[in-house]
Amino acid sequence: MKITILVVAGLVGLVAAGTCPFGHGKGKGTEPKGFEYHAPGPEDRRSPCIGLNNLANHGFLPRSGKDITIDQVRFAVSRGFNYEPSTFDFAFNQxxxxxxTTTGNPQTFHLDDLKAHDEIEFDGSLSRDDFYFGDQLHFSPKIWAGVAKNLGLDKMGPGKMDRYVTVETAAKARAARVAEAKARNPAFNASAAEVQGSPGTLGLLLVTLWDDEVGAVRKDFIKSxxxxxxxPFIEGFGPTRTRxxxxISEMFERILAVKV
Structure with missing residues (x-):
């Protein structure tokens, strides 16, 4: 996944800079009216990219996952994640x-169009298996279990930071997943897509869910x-400033700077 594309793939004007669309604070929250979570149906399309799937599951993008336009992406990332609406225009155009696209309209795409190997999708995903093993589209509990363990998601100690994942921990978990994929997959492709997409996807997740006060991401946010x-609206998600x-670029550099 190329660095500009991964931004779209990990997620896309109605929100003014510096505002939170739904006003959620530190405690528990509620899902915004009209954008409640619904799991996809059997005819709905989803991508290998978690952020976009989240947006479709809440209706910020079409719940069908079909015929996505740039205006829909702008609406979705601004209303759903509180990014500046035009943040991902260049990525969409790429x-x-x-x-x-398989939509018949070159200015739209279906979410599952993004599964094309080594274009948007890449080896060493945090939550999907590699193309070599036959299914790079769907969530893999086995792959994610190893990543979640390295992130310490099930270790909720008494200290405040025990509930959070830091950049250092996340970067090391990502590197461990890539090392495991290289060792297991005889056709592992360390292309430009993988080299940028792996830390880039992690960076996008961290930025989107980031707690500015703590300087880390809540574990329950990541699990959701x-x-x-x-x-994780119910858990209290709602960034207090527009991203x-x-x-994203600064987080990408922070991840690469961690010694693994």
Whole structure:
């Protein structure tokens, strides 16, 4: 996944800069009216990219996962994740330029169009198996179990930081997953897509769920995000400031700076 594409794949004007769309605070919250979580039906399409699936499962993107437009992406990431609406325009345009769409309209795509190997999708995903093993589209409990263990998601000690994942912990868990994939997959492809997409996808997750006060991400937010593909509104998610491409780029560099 290329660095610009991974931004779209991990997630996309109605929210003014500096505002939180739904006003959630530190405690428990509620799902925004009209954007409640619903698991996808058998005819709904989803991608290998968790953020986009989250948006579709809440209706910020079409719940069908079909015929996604740039305006829908702008609406979704601004209303759902509190990013500046145009943050991912360039990424959307690149996705279209890759000619992956099967919609019949070159300016739209279905979510499962993004599964094309080594374009959007890449080896060493945090939650999907590699293309070599036959299913790079769907969530893999086995793959995620190893990542979750390295993130310490089930270790909730008495200290405040025991409930959070730091950049260092996340970066080391990502590196361990890539090392495992390289050792297990004889066709592992360490292409530019993987080299940028692996830390980039992690960076996008961290930025989207980031707690500015603590300087880390809540473990329960990550579990909801990945395991249910549900935005953790109920748990209290709601960034207090608007995110943008600079936040993502800075997090990407922080992840790469961690010695693993």
């Amino acid at each position: 996705a279209v330029d890759f000619k992956l 995000w990945v395991e249910e593909e549900r935005i 943008n491409g600079t936040d």
